Amino acid sequence: MDTQQNEFVETIIENKVATITFSHPASNSFPSTQLKNLTAQINDLNENDTVSVIILKSAGEGAFCAGASFDELLSVSTLEEGKEFFSGFANVINAMRTSKKLIIGRVQGKAVGGGVGLASACDYVFATDYAAVKLSELAIGIGPFVIEPAVSKKIGKTAMFQLTLAAHEWREAQWAFENGLYSEIFNSISDMDSALGVFAAKLTSYNPKALYEMKKVLWENTSHWETLLYERAAISGELVLSDFTKNALNQFKK
Incomplete structure (x- = not known):
């Protein structure tokens, strides 16, 4: 488990690279406030001409992201509250998808649920051998719909369903690399960061307009996500109210 105690999302800009770091003491999980902050900071960079590339990372050397905050999921009491919470992940993914900047993911450790979603929404991902992945949503009575x-x-x-149906199983970083989730994997965080720095610097030397046009090609035929992801959020928002999910979440917390 991560040892950092602070909850924050912060952006640092240096040499045309904006590094967005998120942190939460519960293995870098996301309550709704964090999701809103991350969405806002991604969107704020769209018109910043001093930035060519975004690096998305989490704090610490443990988990990359444990997904949704269990505490907040347990506090959901109405359909509207449920839809609003899961819409937070929809907002982040849509912000990443429509961002005018290429987004490089830095995944130093395990990713669960929404953490896998964040990595998937990055345009290119560096990871370590410790960055196993799991979609545990079915095990708690919901699903990775958003x-x-x-x-x-x-x-x-096919790989998506392998992850989803094996809800209690971890898939190693090598599996994630072979299936295209990770672009490159490394033996250590230091090796990963060295390669990431070189890669990001090289991207900043390219024409920003060309990078943006390539990004639009990468995300072709996804404009319907503007409605689809929120329809999915409503499904998750309803399921999280079930006794099955409430009991499962309490068991996971224990």
């Missing part, structure tokens, strides 16, 4: 389009786009429907 993030599914991003995950399926990156690794395909």
Whole structure:
């Protein structure tokens, strides 16, 4: 488990690279406030001409992202609250999809649920051998409905269903690399960061307009996500109210 205690999302800009770092003491999980902050900071960079590339990373050397905040999921009491919470992930993915900047993911450790969704919504991902992945949503009575389009786009429907149905099983970083979720994997965080720095610097030397046009090609035929992801959020928002899910979440917390 991560040892950092602070909850934050912050952006640092240096040499045409904007590094967005998110942190939460519960293995870098996401309550709704964090999702809103991340969405806003991604969107704020769209018109910043001093930035060519975004690096998305989490704090610490443990988990990359544990997905949705269990505490907040347990507090959901109405359909509207449920839809609003899961719409937070929809907002982030759509912000990443429509961002005018290429987004490089830095995945130093395990990714669960929404964390897999975040990695999938990145345009290129550096990861370590410790960055195993799991979609545990079915085990708690819901499903990876909001993030599914991003995950399926990156690794395909077959691999997506392998992850989804094996809800209690971890898939190693090598599996994620072979299926296209990770672009490159490394033995250590230091090796990953060295390669990431070189890669990002090289991208900043390219024509920003050309990078943006390539990004639009990469995300062709996804404009319907503007409605699809929120329809999916409503499904998750309803399921999270079930006794099955409430009991499962309490068991996971224990």
